[in-house]
Amino acid sequence: MRGETALERLSTTPSTTSQWWVIGLCMLFNVIDGLDVMAMAFTASRVAAEWALNGAQLGLLLSASLVGMALGSLLAAPRADRFGRRPLLLAGLLLSGLGMLLSFWSPDHHVLMFLRLLTGIGTGAVLVGANVLTFEHASPQRRNLAVALQSLAFAMGASLGGVLAHGLNDLMGWRYVFLAGGCITLVAALAGVFWLRESPSFLALEHRAPIPPLSPDDVSRPFSAGQWQQTLSLALALFLLMFCFYFVMSWTPALLVDNGFTDQQGARIGMLLALGGMLGALFLGLAANRFGCRRLLSGFLLLDAALLPLMVPASHVPGLAALVAVTLGLMLNGAVAALFVLAPQAFCTSVRTTGVGVVLAMGRLGAIISPVVAGFLLDAGWTAQHLFMFFAGSQVLAVLLIRRGTRER
Known part of the structure; x- marks a missing residue:
């Protein structure tokens, strides 16, 4: 297939500055993903105290983003094989950013749980998109390192999220953790609009027109x-x-x-x-x-x-x-x-x-x-x-x- 030929051609050339620029952007997205995913864990005690939540209610809040990530990875990913890795990444960033931002105004834990689910769907899509886009941009000599750095970036984001949450929790309250995370995520999405490039191997595929609607066969x-x-x-x-x-x-x-x-x-x-x-x-x-x-x-x-x-x-x-x-x-x-x-x-x-x-x-x-x-x-x-x-x-x-x-x- 033409996509595989493009990937093989990339394999014969060293990584360029533009390729590492895309890989670096994907790392940034994963850092922000880590921050967004862990935001609930870092604010859980304050949220539970404000709304007098029991253990089961708090557990559901903590699990909502993980459920969303599974749904985002499973259901959003097939669209990237049809429409591109770049749109998947940008849509995931937009959804997770909006989910974080709207969490600032949550009136109760039911609304916050729903928004955490949406945030998780967005972060799940970003994780898949960043992994594949990094793989398809990096040369084979640096591909293992480039993909592994995405995992490191997610862990780094979780750690930085803890530092951010600790400061904002004490100074302004738990809602501002979500407000800050949402703003950071949306700024990153804007950067992606201007500077993120599509995968060369995806662009090399022979697209059929018109593209048929998504079906269960795509997941199978x-x-x-x-x-x-x-x-x-x-x-x-x-x-x-x-x-x-x-x-x-x-x-x-x-x-x-x-x-x-x-x-x-x-x-x-x-x-x-x-x-x-x-x-x-x-x-x-x-x-x-x-x-x-x-x-x-x-x-x-x-x-x-x-x-x-x-x-x-x-x-x-x-x-x-x-x-x-x-x-x-x-x-x-x-x-x-x-x-x-x-x-x-x-x-x-x-x-x-x-x-x-x-x-x-x-x-x-x-x-x-x-x-x-x-x-x-x-x-x-x-x-x-x-x-x-x-x-x-x-x-x-x-x-x-x-x-x-x-x-x-």
């Missing part, structure tokens, strides 16, 4: 003969990885406090997990060309499985707990970055965004149910050690899926 194409095994393996592997990732990020500080840590020590472990995460994405991007992304992913997942059962015993030695936390964060985020690199490789240009959308949507599903499953198991009498061992098993299963069902190009 990643499961066609010869393709379904890779799609299913990547999707289930990301589901299991995000299932473990969100357990570790959501529950580890609290579980360590229950095992003797102070609140400050628990919070410090959470920060070390995030710091290790950014280092993991960068390491993957730099090392993937030399060692192979698929091989690194298998190693990261196996090390995750080995480190998780050590978290509770290490809690009795604070220095050791910090080392385990940084290493575990590095491995988990390195594995996420590796799957983000492998996903666009698995699909041809005409179905790439749809396929990546299916994979990322399954990952979001794992993120949504992970904290709930952990809470249910704790209520059923499981100990922290049992939980860490259970989630370690999910990583071993992910390794088997990757080794049996995927290939690297």
